[in-house]
Amino acid sequence: MYECPWCTHKSFSFWQKQSLGPNRTLRCGNCRRHVSVPWGRAHLAAIPLFLCAVAGLWFIGDAFNSKLIALAGAFAGVAIGMVLTMPLYHAFVPLVKPHAGGRK
Numbered sequence: 001m002y003e004c005p006w007c008t009h010k011s012f013s014f015w016q017k018q019s020l021g022p023n024r025t026l027r028c029g030n031c032r033r034h035v036s037v038p039w040g041r042a043h044l045a046a047i048p049l050f051l052c053a054v055a056g057l058w059f060i061g062d063a064f065n066s067k068l069i070a071l072a073g074a075f076a077g078v079a080i081g082m083v084l085t086m087p088l089y090h091a092f093v094p095l096v097k098p099h100a101g102g103r104k
Contacts, residue, residue: 005097007031012095018086025098036098045089052081 001010002017009030020026022042025034053074060073
């Protein structure tokens with residue numbers, strides 16, 4: 001469980017935080033205020049996902065010289081990237097109080 005940055009009550013589950021992005025907020029069940037994640041850290045935590053997808057697309061596509069297999073390689077890269085991104089997002093991206101205007 002993750003603490004609300006407003007009331008410090010543990011009100012957010014692992015999956016709630018994983019579904020949270022810089023443009024999306026969740027409401028705390030205790031204090032009813034919205035929480036979000038910082039832009040910079042959320043994007044840095046997503047880098048393994050994009051790198052694995054591009055690597056799968058590029059290396060598998062070049063190895064087999066097939067666009068269909070390259071697409072399958074990209075999907076495999078996304079799956080591997082998610083496995084790397086989820087624990088990074090858990091450890092590196094904190095819950096924050098959202099600022100007016102959307103950007104953190």
